[in-house]
Amino acid sequence: xxxxxxxxxxMRLAKYLAHAxxxxxxxxxxxVRAGRVTVGEEVVTDPxxxxxxxxxxxxxxxxxxxxxxxxxxxxxxxRGVVSTAKDTHNxxxxxxxxxxxxxxxxxxxxxxAETTGLILLTNDGDLANRLTHPRYEVxxxxxxxxxxxxxxxxxxxxxxxVELDDGPTLPAEVRQIESGVLQITLxxxxxxxxxxxxxAVGHPVQSLERVAFGPLRLGDLKExxxxxxxxxxVQRLRDxxxxxxxxxx
Ligand code: URA
Numbered sequence: 001x002x003x004x005x006x007x008x009x010x011m012r013l014a015k016y017l018a019h020a021x022x023x024x025x026x027x028x029x030x031x032v033r034a035g036r037v038t039v040g041e042e043v044v045t046d047p048x049x050x051x052x053x054x055x056x057x058x059x060x061x062x063x064x065x066x067x068x069x070x071x072x073x074x075x076x077x078x079r080g081v082v083s084t085a086k087d088t089h090n091x092x093x094x095x096x097x098x099x100x101x102x103x104x105x106x107x108x109x110x111x112x113a114e115t116t117g118l119i120l121l122t123n124d125g126d127l128a129n130r131l132t133h134p135r136y137e138v139x140x141x142x143x144x145x146x147x148x149x150x151x152x153x154x155x156x157x158x159x160x161x162v163e164l165d166d167g168p169t170l171p172a173e174v175r176q177i178e179s180g181v182l183q184i185t186l187x188x189x190x191x192x193x194x195x196x197x198x199x200a201v202g203h204p205v206q207s208l209e210r211v212a213f214g215p216l217r218l219g220d221l222k223e224x225x226x227x228x229x230x231x232x233x234v235q236r237l238r239d240x241x242x243x244x245x246x247x248x249x
Contacts, residue, residue: 010101013037014047016057020064036060066102070124072229072237073098073105076221077119083107094119098226108132108213109140109189117142117210118218120229120237127234130241131214137187138240141212142194146203149179154201158184162197166190169197183211214240 011019017028017037029047031037037044040055051057057064077083081092085106091113095105098121108120109132122128131138155176161168173185184194195205211218215236221227229237 010050010052012047013039013044013049013051013057016051016066017059017064020057020066022059022064031059070122070127070234071100071103071105072120072122072124072127072234073100073226074216074218074221074229075119075121075226076218076223077111077116078223079114079116082113083110083119095121097224100228110191111210112192112195112208115208115210116223117208118213118216118221119210120213120216127238127241131237132189133241134188136241138214139185139187139212140189140210140214141183141185143177143209143211144182144184144194144198144205145207146180146182146198147206148203150176150182150201150203154203155182157201158182158197162200164190164193164196164200169193172197185212 013032014025014028017023017031018025022028023031032047033045035043035045036059038056038058038061039049039051075094075097077094077097081094081097083094085093085095087093094107098105104123105121106123106125106128108122108128111117111119120128120131130136155174158174159172161171169190170186170188172187173183175183177183182198184197186193190196194208198205209218216229216233
């Protein structure tokens with residue numbers, strides 16, 4: 001499984017061309033020596049020149065890019081780390097937590113800066129779109145500390161639907177796992193949704209952690225740690241966001 005994006009791994013020009021499928025390593029060296037290759041605006045005739053894919057490589061004027069595997073990483077986001085790919089205030093980002101040269105990763109959905117827990121990063125734009133599209137209703141589970149026991153009436157409202165300024169929420173699974181601590185599973189993902197829902201029933205959130213995303217659980221991945229998902233886990237994610245099978249006939 002691969003897609004065509006420029007690689008950011010540093011490698012020698014001839015090897016880069018061979019990886020991109022232009023020619024064998026030996027033939028690529030000849031192509032470079034013949035002056036047919038440019039890196040940026042410069043004609044490069046040294047096959048050993050290092051390139052990292054951040055500057056355009058062209059053969060006879062045609063762009064060359066390396067096929068990059070599609071990957072998904074799980075990150076246990078700490079508080080204070082933002083889940084955008086870049087931050088205008090120079091705060092650390094979830095993307096900067098993963099050391100994966102050559103992989104252009106971006107976050108699947110968002111967590112607030114002060115929310116901790118499970119966030120996925122991927123270079124597979126199609127999978128990311130499906131996992132966050134409301135149509136697929138991929139469940140996301142949070143543990144919210146509210147500080148005080150939540151009564152039955154508030155729990156029922158949270159379960160059945162809370163009136164927010166951008167409309168009522170969909171039914172949610174809500175369990176009080178200990179006094180003042182709720183486990184909440186949502187099948188939608190509006191901005192600051194858990195915080196707004198809890199505030200609306202009179203219980204502002206003191207701390208919030210996402211513990212599951214679709215079929216995946218944070219498990220024992222420690223705060224600040226990351227791990228690459230196995231092919232079987234990626235397949236379970238794909239299944240969770242698969243278009244519904246067509247009815248026969
Ligand atoms: N709901 C919130 O309020 N914040 C998050 O980060 C995720 C869900």
